[in-house]
Amino acid sequence: MPVFPVEMESERLRYERLHQDEFDPYELYTHVQEGAPGIDEITEYVTWNSYSHPKAAFEWVEQCGTEFENGENATYVIRPKDGEHANEFAGLAGIHPDWDRQLATLGTWLRKPFWRRGYSGERAARFLKLAFDRLDLQIVTVTHDPENTNSRQAIEKYVERFGGHKEGQIRNELVIDGEPRDSVRYSIARQEWEQNCRGEQE
Incomplete structure (x- = not known):
């Protein structure tokens, strides 16, 4: 049995591991290639750039599959379960444990049609349960670029909901476009989550 679950669900979303055995990298490439709809806004505050050729998508999917199998990191494809966009590729979500420090970092990005639907908070709730219940970690962290207002609003909402804290601004933490x-950075501790989830666990 793998360390991470192969699939998960929340109220409106399904999460499928990003793995070469189950996912066609061309589906990823379609949405992250240069010139794809909304790609410039999606990549404005992240550490990766749009892809100039499909080989990059194949390499990324293979890397994620290997990390999943080795219990290092887990990256999931996000798909709505119902509605007009049912089963569409909505984006990716990841959990990156540091086992020695009993800590995990969450990350996600969504295509523009899936912004402002509350998906980020729903995904965070599911991944907090994964981190604390299944992976037995103690702390979950999440970060955003100081200028990324959309991420800040989404993160602040679910961090407050689960009793977490803003730790502060870390200088020169990331490299974007060189x-x-x-x-x-924000963090949520297991005890804070347990005290505040109030039946939100599936």
């Missing part, structure tokens, strides 16, 4: 950038 330039160092600050990040704002």
Whole structure:
């Protein structure tokens, strides 16, 4: 049995591991290639750039599959379960444990048609349950670029909901387009989550 679940669900979303045995990298490439709808806004505050050729998608999917099998990191494809966009590729979500420090970092990005639907918070709730219940970790962290207002609003909402804290701004934490950038970091502890989830666990 793998460390991470192969599939998960939340109220409106399904999460499928990003793995070469089950996922066609061309589906990823379609949405992250240069010139794809909304790609410039999607990549404005992240550490990766749009893909100039499909080989990059194949390499990324293979890397994620290997990390999943080795119990290092887990990256999931996000798909709505119902509605007009049912089963569409909505984006990716990842959990990156540091086993020695009993800590995990969450990350996600969504295609523009899936912004402002509350999916980020729903995904966070599911991944917190994964981190604390299945992976037995103690702390979950998440960061955003100081200028990324959309991420800040989404993160602040679910961090407050689960009793977490803003830790502060970390200078030159990331490199985006070859330039160092600050990040704002938040954390949620297992005890805070347990005290505040109030039946939100599936």
